[in-house]
Structure formats: C-alpha cells, structure tokens
Amino acid sequence: MKTNERFEIRVAGFGGQGVVTIGRILGEAFTIYEGVNSVNTRSYGPESRGGACRSEVVVSRGEIHYPSVRKADVLVALSQAALDMYIPDLKEDGILLIDPNSVKDVPKKHLCYGVPAMGIAHSVGDVKYQNSVVLGALAALLKSMLKKESLKSAVSENVPPKTVQKNLKAFEAGWAHIMNVKMVVAE
Amino acid sequence: MVETALKEKKCRGEFIKPGRHYLEGSEACVEGALLAGMKVYAGYPITPASEIMEHASRRLPQVGGRFIQMEDEISAVCALIGASWAGAKAMTATSSPGFSLMQEAISFSIMTETPLVIVDVQRPGPGQGYITTSQEDVMQARYGHHGEGPIIALAPSSVQDMFELTIEAFNLSEKWRTPVLIMADETVAHMREQLIVPELDTIEILGRRKPQDLNISPEAYLPYGHDIVPPMANFGEGYNINHVSLAHHADGSVGNYSLEVHRENIERLHQKIEGNVNEIARVESQFLDDCDHVLICYGSVARTGLEAVREVREVHGIKIGFIRLVTLWPFPEEKLRNLISMVKTIFVPEMNLGMIKHPITGALRDKCDQVIPMPEIGVLHHPDKLVNQILEVTTC
Numbered sequence: 001m002k003t004n005e006r007f008e009i010r011v012a013g014f015g016g017q018g019v020v021t022i023g024r025i026l027g028e029a030f031t032i033y034e035g036v037n038s039v040n041t042r043s044y045g046p047e048s049r050g051g052a053c054r055s056e057v058v059v060s061r062g063e064i065h066y067p068s069v070r071k072a073d074v075l076v077a078l079s080q081a082a083l084d085m086y087i088p089d090l091k092e093d094g095i096l097l098i099d100p101n102s103v104k105d106v107p108k109k110h111l112c113y114g115v116p117a118m119g120i121a122h123s124v125g126d127v128k129y130q131n132s133v134v135l136g137a138l139a140a141l142l143k144s145m146l147k148k149e150s151l152k153s154a155v156s157e158n159v160p161p162k163t164v165q166k167n168l169k170a171f172e173a174g175w176a177h178i179m180n181v182k183m184v185v186a187e
Numbered sequence: 188m189v190e191t192a193l194k195e196k197k198c199r200g201e202f203i204k205p206g207r208h209y210l211e212g213s214e215a216c217v218e219g220a221l222l223a224g225m226k227v228y229a230g231y232p233i234t235p236a237s238e239i240m241e242h243a244s245r246r247l248p249q250v251g252g253r254f255i256q257m258e259d260e261i262s263a264v265c266a267l268i269g270a271s272w273a274g275a276k277a278m279t280a281t282s283s284p285g286f287s288l289m290q291e292a293i294s295f296s297i298m299t300e301t302p303l304v305i306v307d308v309q310r311p312g313p314g315q316g317y318i319t320t321s322q323e324d325v326m327q328a329r330y331g332h333h334g335e336g337p338i339i340a341l342a343p344s345s346v347q348d349m350f351e352l353t354i355e356a357f358n359l360s361e362k363w364r365t366p367v368l369i370m371a372d373e374t375v376a377h378m379r380e381q382l383i384v385p386e387l388d389t390i391e392i393l394g395r396r397k398p399q400d401l402n403i404s405p406e407a408y409l410p411y412g413h414d415i416v417p418p419m420a421n422f423g424e425g426y427n428i429n430h431v432s433l434a435h436h437a438d439g440s441v442g443n444y445s446l447e448v449h450r451e452n453i454e455r456l457h458q459k460i461e462g463n464v465n466e467i468a469r470v471e472s473q474f475l476d477d478c479d480h481v482l483i484c485y486g487s488v489a490r491t492g493l494e495a496v497r498e499v500r501e502v503h504g505i506k507i508g509f510i511r512l513v514t515l516w517p518f519p520e521e522k523l524r525n526l527i528s529m530v531k532t533i534f535v536p537e538m539n540l541g542m543i544k545h546p547i548t549g550a551l552r553d554k555c556d557q558v559i560p561m562p563e564i565g566v567l568h569h570p571d572k573l574v575n576q577i578l579e580v581t582t583c
Binding site: 024027028031032035037038039040041042064065066067068070 | 207208209374377378379380381487490491493494497567569570571
C-alpha cells in the first residue's frame with residue numbers, strides 16, 4: 001500500500017450476522033495492532049432497521065478524509081440482498097467473499113471466495129461465531145497487508161472473555177478454509 | 188467507616204490512558220469530558236446521541252461523578268444549571284428535536300452566565316425528521332434561543348476532535364462563564380478511528396475564576412460584576428448569589444432596574460464573546476497560496492471537502508483552497524477575511540440547504556465573484572459529487 005492509497009473493505013448482510021462487529025475488529029486490528037490508519041463506519045437508521053446491515057473499514061498509511069467506501073477493494077456479502085446492492089461499488093479487480101449457503105447468484109467478473117460461515121460456526125458450537133469465521137477468512141485473503149496475529153489479538157480483545165476460545169477456533173476454521181480449499185464459486 | 192471506604196474504592200476509577208486508542212466519536216467525547224473535569228451528566232436519550240449518554244452512564248460512576256437520566260431534555264439542561272452553580276462541571280448530549288427543547292434554558296444560562304456544555308449530535312429535521320446525519324441546527328445554535336445572547340459553538344470532524352473539542356468546550360465555558368455547544372453530527376459521533384491521548388499532565392484544563400481567588404469578600408461580591416467575565420462563586424461558599432435571568436444589576440438585584448441597566452448588561456455579555464472572537468474562534472486552512480477558488484466547510488463535511496479539494500488540485504490542476512471552521516460561533520469573520528485576498532468562487536458544502544453560507548457571504552461578499560452552496564440532506568456528501576460540481580463551475 002502506497003502512502004496515500006486507500007484500501008476499502010465493505011461488509012454487508014443481515015442484522016445478527018456480526019457485520020458491525022467484523023468492521024470494528026478489522027479496524028482495530030489495522031490501527032491498534034499494525035499502527036495503520038483506519039476508519040470504521042456502520043450503517044445506521046432505516047437501512048439497518050429493515051434487517052440489512054453494513055459496516056465499512058477504510059485503511060490507509062496516510063490520512064483518511066472521506067470516511068466511507070468510494071470503490072471497494074473487498075466486499076464481504078453475507079446475504080444475496082447485500083451482494084445485489086453493493087456489487088456495483090466493488091472494483092473490477094476487487095475481491096468478493098461470500099457465504100455460499102446464503103448467496104447463490106454471483107456475478108462472474110470478480111474473483112470470488114466462499115466460506116460457509118454459518119455452517120462452520122454451527123460446527124464450532126453456535127452460529128453466533130460466524131463473524132469470527134468471516135474474520136479468519138478475511139485474515140487469509142488480506143495476509144499480505146494484515147498479520148494474522150494482529151487480527152487474532154483484536155478478536156480476543158473484543159469478544160466476551162468466556163467465548164475467546166470458541167471464537168478463535170471459528171477464526172482458525174475460516175482461515176483454514178480459504179488457505180486450503182480456496183473454493184471459487186463462480187460458475 | 189466501612190461503607191465510606193468501600194464507596195471511595197469504587198469511585199477511584201481511571202481516566203483513559205495516554206497512547207493510541209480505537210474509539211467511536213461518542214466515546215471519545217465522554218473520555219474528553221471526564222478529563223476536562225465533568226462531574227455531572229444529566230440527559231435524556233435520543234437517536235443518534237444516545238451512545239454519548241450510554242458511555243457517560245458507564246464511566247461517570249467509575250470516576251466519582253453523577254449520572255442522571257431525566258424525564259426530558261428541558262429538565263436535563265436545567266439539572267446542568269443546578270450542577271454548575273453547585274460547582275460541578277456538567278454536560279449533556281442530545282439530538283436536534285431535544286436541542287429545540289433546550290433553547291429556553293440555553294438563553295437562561297447565557298443571561299445567568301452559567302458554564303455548561305451541550306453536545307448536539309444533529310439529525311435531519313424539521314419535526315422528528317429523520318435519524319441520519321445532519322448540520323441543520325447550526326443556525327439554531329446561534330439564533331434558536333430568545334434574545335441577544337451570544338454563544339460559543341464548535342464543530343468536530345474527527346474522533347480526535349470529539350475528544351479535544353470537548354475538553355476545549357469545557358475550558359471555554361469556564362473561562363467565559365457561558366454555555367458552550369458542540370455541534371456534532373451522526374457521522375462523527377458514530378465513526379471509529381484512532382484517538383491519540385497525550386500525557387494527561389500536558390492537557391490544559393481550566394477551572395472557573397472565583398471571588399476567593401481575587402480576594403473578594405462575600406460582602407463585596409457582585410455575581411455579575413467586577414469584570415467583563417465576572418468571577419463565579421458556587422452555592423454554599425458563603426457568597427450571596429442572586430441567580431436571576433431577569434434584567435439585573437451587577438449584584439444580582441432586580442429592584443429599580445431600568446432599560447439602561449439591561450442595555451449595559453447585554454452589551455457586556457455580547458462584548459464578552461463577540462469582542463473576544465479572535466481569541467475564542469479557530470479556523471484551519473490549506474492550499475490558500477495563489478488559490479482562485481476556496482471551499483469552506485465544517486464538521487464531518489470537512490473530511491469530504493478536503494478529499495475533494497485534494498483531488499481537484501492533484502488530478503485536475505485547479506487552484507482551490509480549503510478552509511475549515513473549527514468554531515462556528517462566534518463567527519470568525521475577521522480571521523476569514525485575513526485568510527482570503529480575492530477569489531473567484533467560494534464553495535460551501537453543508538449537510539443542510541445552505542445555512543453557514545449566509546455569514547460566509549456576509550463576511551466575504553467583496554472578496555469573491557460568487558458563493559455557491561453545495562447542499563446535502565441526511566447523508567455525508569460523496570467526494571465525487573463535490574468534485575464534479577467544482578469542475579463544472581471552475582472549468583466552464
């Protein structure tokens with residue numbers, strides 16, 4: 001990343017999938033653990049009351065002025081509605097990460113990775129761990145710019161103390177899924 | 188004995204530690220307030236200001252302060268007035284409809300010269316309106332309360348600002364014995380980013396000037412006299428205080444008052460703030476050397492504004508400068524005039540239909556060919572929109 005370059009991540013899905021938490025933990029990993037500037041904003045108001053939920057992280061080694069996404073480098077879509085709404089703002093060479101169980105209809109032009117976040121979280125013990133699965137998957141996709149350990153530390157710091165082990169297990173499963181399976185779902 | 192010890196132990200909370208933090212604007216505001224010495228928060232919840240109240244409710248008891256949820260915004264601000272006269276630094280936060288309800292008490296506080304801090308996390312109106320981001324109360328901040336009461340209002344545009352300007356707001360309110368408004372918006376209150384907290388002993392914290400400090404005896408004390416900013420005694424310190432918003436003499440008495448007495452008092456109140464505008468008000472600027480155009484903005488819009496200005500300069504080679512009003516009121520007219528020699532266009536993006544463009548036009552009408560408002564309702568301007576509009580005007 002060059003000094004003033006912006007790297008923009010957008011996470012979208014339904015309320016309850018941990019979308020807001022994913023953004024917050026990502027931002028904290030970049031800023032607190034890597035010393036890189038980041039701004040985290042979240043959807044608010046009527047758009048979130050309708051069930052749709054969005055969280056954004058803009059990362060830069062320079063100052064960040066406009067706090068929201070202009071053209072996303074990464075889009076994490078955890079619902080079909082989220083994908084349909086935000087895919088136009090994804091850069092052509094941007095990366096798409098989806099949960100293939102809830103997102104079926106994927107445009108072919110983007111590099112697309114799938115992680116069955118809900119399924120993996122369920123096998124770890126509870127669907128509420130799906131945000132950690134997604135964070136693990138993101139750690140794998142962003143490993144050239146964000147240390148895995150930084151993100152793990154941010155996860156440990158931000159989840160309820162009693163759930164740290166389960167969350168880290170979910171995180172590792174998400175990481176392993178992308179590193180090993182590298183499931184490209186574009187048909 | 189045991190009870191007291193326990194209570195003290197519970198109260199021995201900690202302030203935010205120096206160093207790097209990742210906080211939401213609302214949290215940074217409360218942490219700044221605590222460092223500034225806030226001891227009382229009285230409030231009533233409202234979207235999108237409730238996070239400030241929630242954080243205050245968690246944090247104040249930890250550092251020996253008091254948090255009170257009131258029955259409405261009117262009682263909230265009135266509780267601050269009581270707290271302030273009892274000697275405690277006090278703050279509340281609300282959003283636009285609640286801010287309307289506070290106007291009478293703001294006027295009262297200006298007249299009685301009561302230091303307090305009000306954060307308005309603005310949302311679109313009128314009425315209950317909408318619940319996203321806005322800058323639609325910036326004129327209400329100055330003119331919403333009745334009477335010729337000057338006000339100090341600050342506009343934060345980052346999480347760091349939410350921290351620093353809250354401290355500044357407390358300092359200004361104590362120094363000038365007046366209510367101070369923080370005109371925040373939903374964007375800056377809810378965004379999360381880096382906050383750098385300096386070593387705590389390097390942060391300047393001002394307290395109020397008291398008659399005791401000036402060796403003024405209770406017999407000689409004038410609660411509204413002695414100086415352009417009268418020293419302020421707290422209730423219960425042996426000084427007689429007539430806490431009155433009716434036209435009053437310097438000793439607070441209301442008998443035999445005349446229009447002359449009222450005029451003198453209003454002149455002093457006005458002079459206290461407007462006469463010290465160059466000390467109170469701050470502006471920031473960039474790229475003003477040889478610029479043909481300038482963009483003037485405040486609050487969160489300053490972020491989009493600066494991004495657009497940089498892009499227009501770097502990509503399109505247009506000479507455009509950037510000014511951010513850190514202080515909205517008192518309006519920094521002289522500072523603005525000193526910054527700008529002569530330009531073609533002044534662009535004023537605001538999250539309203541054009542409000543601060545009026546004092547800007549008033550201040551700079553002879554220094555530009557045109558003032559162009561760039562209104563937006565309920566959402567932060569997208570940089571592309573500003574860039575396109577600037578290009579349309581400057582390249583035709």
